[in-house]
Amino acid sequence: MIEIKKLTKQADNKLILRGIDLSIEKGETVAILGPNGAGKSTLLKVLATLIKPSSGLVKINGLDLKKNHLEIKKLFGYLPHSSLLYDHYSPLENLVFFGKLYGVTNAEERAIELVKEVGLSFFLNEPVKNFSRGMIQRIAIARSIVHEPELLLLDEPHTGLDQGAISILNNVILSMKAKGTTTLMVTHDFKQAAEICDRIIIIKNGKLVDDFKLEDRALNLVSEKYQLQVEGVS
Amino acid sequence: MIKTAFLLAKKDLYSELKTKQVLTTMIIFAGLVILVFSFAFDPANNTTKAVIPGVIWVIVVFSGILGLNRSFLSEQRNDTMQGLLIAPMDASSIYLGKFLANFTMMLVVELVSIPFLFLLFDFKIIGSIPYFILIMFIGSFGFISIGTFLAALAANSKSSEMLLPLLLFPVTSPILIGVVQATRIILTNMEKFSSALAWIQLVSAYDVIFFVLCFLLIEYVLEV
Numbered sequence: 001m002i003e004i005k006k007l008t009k010q011a012d013n014k015l016i017l018r019g020i021d022l023s024i025e026k027g028e029t030v031a032i033l034g035p036n037g038a039g040k041s042t043l044l045k046v047l048a049t050l051i052k053p054s055s056g057l058v059k060i061n062g063l064d065l066k067k068n069h070l071e072i073k074k075l076f077g078y079l080p081h082s083s084l085l086y087d088h089y090s091p092l093e094n095l096v097f098f099g100k101l102y103g104v105t106n107a108e109e110r111a112i113e114l115v116k117e118v119g120l121s122f123f124l125n126e127p128v129k130n131f132s133r134g135m136i137q138r139i140a141i142a143r144s145i146v147h148e149p150e151l152l153l154l155d156e157p158h159t160g161l162d163q164g165a166i167s168i169l170n171n172v173i174l175s176m177k178a179k180g181t182t183t184l185m186v187t188h189d190f191k192q193a194a195e196i197c198d199r200i201i202i203i204k205n206g207k208l209v210d211d212f213k214l215e216d217r218a219l220n221l222v223s224e225k226y227q228l229q230v231e232g233v234s
Numbered sequence: 235m236i237k238t239a240f241l242l243a244k245k246d247l248y249s250e251l252k253t254k255q256v257l258t259t260m261i262i263f264a265g266l267v268i269l270v271f272s273f274a275f276d277p278a279n280n281t282t283k284a285v286i287p288g289v290i291w292v293i294v295v296f297s298g299i300l301g302l303n304r305s306f307l308s309e310q311r312n313d314t315m316q317g318l319l320i321a322p323m324d325a326s327s328i329y330l331g332k333f334l335a336n337f338t339m340m341l342v343v344e345l346v347s348i349p350f351l352f353l354l355f356d357f358k359i360i361g362s363i364p365y366f367i368l369i370m371f372i373g374s375f376g377f378i379s380i381g382t383f384l385a386a387l388a389a390n391s392k393s394s395e396m397l398l399p400l401l402l403f404p405v406t407s408p409i410l411i412g413v414v415q416a417t418r419i420i421l422t423n424m425e426k427f428s429s430a431l432a433w434i435q436l437v438s439a440y441d442v443i444f445f446v447l448c449f450l451l452i453e454y455v456l457e458v
Contacts, residue, residue: 085317088249
């Protein structure tokens with residue numbers, strides 16, 4: 001699904017990504033861990049076509065990121081820190097707008113279905129500006145999957161969410177996984193990473209320092225590996 | 235591309251309909267300019283008529299800047315611009331959509347303010363109304379197409395509201411000189427019609443060149 005070879009990104013004489021090599025299979029749920037400033041979000045932004053890489057090759061579904069960016073944009077859903085929602089629009093209006101932007105047929109029906117899925121049917125026509133952080137994040141999740149993407153790029157999706165919203169988000173990710181969606185999730189939440197991911201990648205100083213498969217939600221293994229690679233504790 | 239641009243323009247205009255922030259400010263500003271000028275110049279005096287073409291374009295330029303400033307800054311809240319950039323469309327669709335929304339708002343302001351100006355100054359057009367409408371159209375088109383591009387450029391700056399006029403005035407000055415001259419001739423002195431036609435041709439050529447340039451270059455401006 002994703003092929004990254006010798007990916008680098010330089011900004012203001014600072015090398016943010018230093019030759020990342022990564023291959024992700026279709027249907028995998030991958031967590032990207034690492035300290036602040038390691039380059040995790042930059043990697044996600046490169047995949048989301050928001051940042052152009054300085055060098056290297058990125059292929060998604062066999063399509064070159066540089067040459068086929070329009071086709072690639074149809075494939076992924078992106079959920080960054082911000083909601084990317086229009087404040088004065090209701091969840092329905094927001095989702096219908098983004099649905100139409102992605103060429104979703106029956107955008108209104110799909111929007112209503114998604115709002116129901118994230119448990120906010122009662123607030124369908126309320127402006128988003130009146131919502132709490134958790135409610136906004138739920139609608140933001142719905143926005144990112146409005147076009148049923150094959151690849152989900154999530155940047156710290158659990159931050160600031162209550163237990164209910166975390167459970168809804170995890171259910172969405174797992175149901176997308178069941179449909180064969182590949183998920184790439186930047187997170188600092190080891191518990192959530194162990195809960196829903198089947199592979200962990202650790203990035204430090206713009207380099208991929210560890211890459212391992214996870215079985216049986218082994219939270220201890222994640223913590224140990226992270227401490228070993230990032231904090232240098234064995 | 236056109237379909238997406240219309241969708242974006244519709245989104246902006248619907249937002250405006252809901253919030254009533256930009257258009258109201260633009261119309262209030264236009265009304266204030268007309269009122270101030272009506273106090274400064276005696277509408278009964280015939281020489282006052284000479285300032286009308288200038289007043290029309292003062293309204294367009296300054297109320298236009300109010301709208302242009304908001305058009306990309308409004309996309310910074312919740313990083314909605316990122317939402318547009320990751321959608322499967324070219325950056326030129328975003329430019330076209332923003333241009334259509336800004337141009338529509340500008341036309342609404344002109345439709346409201348210019349009849350009010352003529353009424354307050356008791357101005358009777360002795361020239362050609364269709365040519366006057368044509369000049370207003372091409373002048374506003376050029377000003378808004380360049381303004382939309384520069385607003386996208388300035389939006390990344392911390393002092394974008396100050397930067398936009400600084401960038402906009404030098405680039406649009408040929409358009410403004412041309413349309414003020416053409417408006418003056420069309421409204422007051424049709425004997426020099428050939429001269430007005432030359433100004434119209436100049437402004438039209440400038441419009442086309444800059445619209446195409448902005449359309450092609452917007453991709454580099456909107457990059458995160």
